Amino acid sequence: MAAERDSDVRAPQAVSSDGAVYETATGRAEAHYYHFSHDKAGMGSVDKAKVAAVVHSMSEGSSFYRNEERRDARIQQQIEGMRRRWQALREGGLELEGAAATARRERAAMETRRRLDRVWVVVDMDMFFAAVEMRDKPELRDQPMAVGGTGMLSTANYAARKFGVRSAMPGFIALKLCPSLVIVRPNYDKYKAAAKLAKQVFRRFDPQCVALSLDEAYLDVTDAVSRKLGGLPAAEMAAFHEAVWDVVAAIRRDVSVATGGLTCSAGAAPNAMLAKIASDMNKPDGQCLVPFDAGSILGFVGALPLRKLPGIGRVSETQLGGLGLRVVADVRDEAARLHCVLSPRMATWLHRVSLGIAESGRSGSEAGAQYRRKSISLERTFRDEGSLAALQATVAKLASKLSLQMQGSKAAAEAGSSGADGRQAEAGRAGSEAGAAEDDGVQAARPPRGHVPGFFGMADSDSDSDDAGRPKVRPAMRGRTVTVKLKLASFKVLQRSATLAEPTNSAEVISAACKRLVAQESERFKAAHGGRPLVLRLLGVKMHGLVFDDDVDEEERAAAGHMCKLDDGSDEDDGADGGSPERADSAVVGQGRRPVLRAVLDERLRQMRRHSQQSQQQHPAKRARRQPGGSSGQRSLSGFVSIS
């Protein structure tokens, strides 16, 4: 989480090639838009050692903590293996020389693909949930507060952060750190309403903007910047940067006005990855512009701690740290060696992002590609339970709930409150924000679709209409593979899956399959543990291998004897158009149609995550992934700016 800086009237800044922040000549625009300043403290004044001690004392000896220790031990072991390989690489050795050649070729090819002709902006609402609560209850404003429950927090305001309270922190630990902390239960409807207002602003700057979560959006503002430049060739880079700066300031100002004073932070850059990183650098209530030239970009990314890269989480950071790599420039310098120690994908991905290169086009969506979810799941945490009958009852409930969601909006609507289960309306969802600092980690990223109010205590997670008020159609789907997730009382997680002969969304079929898997595992556990029962703290049911009813192919249409033409070209999440469920980056389906919103979102997710993950075994970290070729047909700014 970017160190919180004070926020009032920050001069426009950009980062120069050495990673330092410089001022542009564009101070005025935001000077009068931004007013209040959260005290700069943020986490800056937190006594980290003390916080760590408290957190540790609260966790020590718990099942959770013991599980974490096992996990850490495993990771450390992997790192040992990596380190040995790393050190065994000899200068001048065959392997390393070969890798060096690969890395050189790779870099040259990547530089070829660098694009500086699109302007991306990532907007991130500041401590979103908490900000909404504070806006609506002034008495909370000067009070340390967080949104969530005693189990888990979603987000905390800055007063609370001073005590070390963070997103994704269990509420009971937060209360130890800050006894006066006020924990407010989430009011998702309010957050959604606020997000909707913000989105209306985003749409004015980019009609195809994508909301990645309630509190975060991605915008391609290239056209808005062009307009700002009024068609005049902004031969000067400074004038171009100023225009970008002003557009971002305008977005933030308008969001604040539209939402009744909520603030946001934003980053602008030639690609979404850089914009995302930049959005975190001047929060809260600030913005950061990454200059549109390769030299500055290399300096900017090079100085970043690896953890700042979307896709590098706690584990990858630790692994790379074990090799002595701390900032992005380190991996750039060690690209060859990394090719010898990491999986090819991970190595290539790291190399590419270390150069600040990422997809900058709108890709798939522009060709009318359609987003289709790959899986749908529900899971539930409960008190340790060792009775198989009780566990199976939960499985049945999850299965029927999932079945309902898979049957689309009609089924969900008809189900009404029957699915009830009001009793478990507990904490519902809470924190987010894996691990480290980062933004505000408002999680509720994507409300489960077809969610029936009340089941998990998240009332009305999805409204019946989209942002434009059109009725939302949630397509029915079936899945071929069912997976049950079991979290033991020890926090160890197991998963067992089975592929069915036919795709289904029947509650009975799903339930039966899941129960069988759970029963099997229960037996296996008893056999292996001298008859001790399998005690769980969580059960989950997931389906993948999905086929959508509105996504049938030609033969099916013919056989069904009707046209499944549901898509009107609107940006419905799941309009039908016969697109395949896979990526269709190059599929030129429906040229003139508006891209499906979700497809764009999917694109963003890919760009940011594609690279995450890694796996333990031998290869420590993430992977890489080549992006589909840059999309064409986009207006370029090259007429306005000289691109180096």
Next chain:
DNA sequence: ATACATACC
């Protein structure tokens, strides 16, 4: 195809 692990919000 299955299992596990990581990441993101």
Next chain:
DNA sequence: CACTGGTATGTAT
């Protein structure tokens, strides 16, 4: 009191 929930994807087997 008490360490979430949902989706995606990489890697290994």
